[in-house]
Amino acid sequence: MGKTVRDLLLDILEELTGAQLKRFKSKLNEVQLKPGCKNIPKGKLEKADTDDLTDMLIEYYTDGYAPEVVHTVLEEINMKNLALQLFESVGRPEPEGQAAASSSSEAQSTAVEQDEGIHFVDKYKAEIIQRVTVPDSILDILQSEGLLGDEAYDQIRSKFTNQEKMRELYVKSRGWGKSDKDKFYKALRKEQPFLVKDLGEK
Structure with missing residues (x-):
């Protein structure tokens, strides 16, 4: 057992x-x-x-x-x-480059990322803002992916609380398309795996 x-x-x-x-x-x-x-x-x-x-x-x-x-x-x-x-x-979500690269895992990942046309990061916006505890790590990933310029990155980092940082990130992400939101989701999955798992099981 x-x-x-x-x-x-x-x-x-x-x-x-x-x-x-x-x-x-x-x-x-x-x-x-x-x-x-x-x-x-x-x-x-x-x-x-x-x-x-x-x-x-x-x-x-x-x-x-x-x-x-x-x-x-x-x-x-x-x-x-x-x-x-x-x-x-x-039970950590599969890291990129391993089983997640298989077709079945990719299909499952897509299903988690998007539900009934609503992207994961939009569907759970309120919960993500309230529950993310490592926003700086997520911001670092998004900047390295080219989604945040230096000015936007610094503006978000200047906020005092985790919730304020995540709210500002959502403001900066208003023009993002699906591929950009996918990168946001992957950053969340890497840095907050238990949160993503919990939200995905709702």
């Missing part, structure tokens, strides 16, 4: 040293969450060991959302190797 989401999250948390676990709990208490969710109280987190912490993650965020929360916190405390390990264990 395969491991449960709880088992996989516990495996990740047990990789953290004492100091790293302390940083994880501190960031978890203040991390941006999707609407309707609340941060675990600091008092509960302080004395929690990895078992208790895993139980609280599942209790507060469920099996479906807890991996995304853990991923976000790991990224923000610069534990990128563990974030990658979490992707691989829980």
Whole structure:
């Protein structure tokens, strides 16, 4: 029998040293969450060991959302190797150049990107604005793809909150066609895989 989401999250948390676990709990208490969710109280987190912490993650965020929360916190405390390990264990979307290059995966990707004529990034605009936690990484990709000039890039980066940055990005993207939105979607899929997976399953 395969491991449960709880088992996989516990495996990740047990990789953290004492100091790293302390940083994880501190960031978890203040991390941006999707609407309707609340941060675990600091008092509960302080004395929690990895078992208790895993139980609280599942209790507060469920099996479906807890991996995304853990991923976000790991990224923000610069534990990128563990974030990658979490992707691989829980189920990361196929990276480009591997199985996604096959015809069946390409068809599935297209179905995810566009539904009833509405592109993924348009259909879930409100959720993307509220829930993206690494807008700067997405902006870097879009600039490298030629979708954002230096001025637009700097204007978006100058915004204070993640939501303000994403709202400004949507303003700058009003003239984008399907191929440009596809690049936006791929950047989201790379940097926020759990978010894309969650929205795609709605």
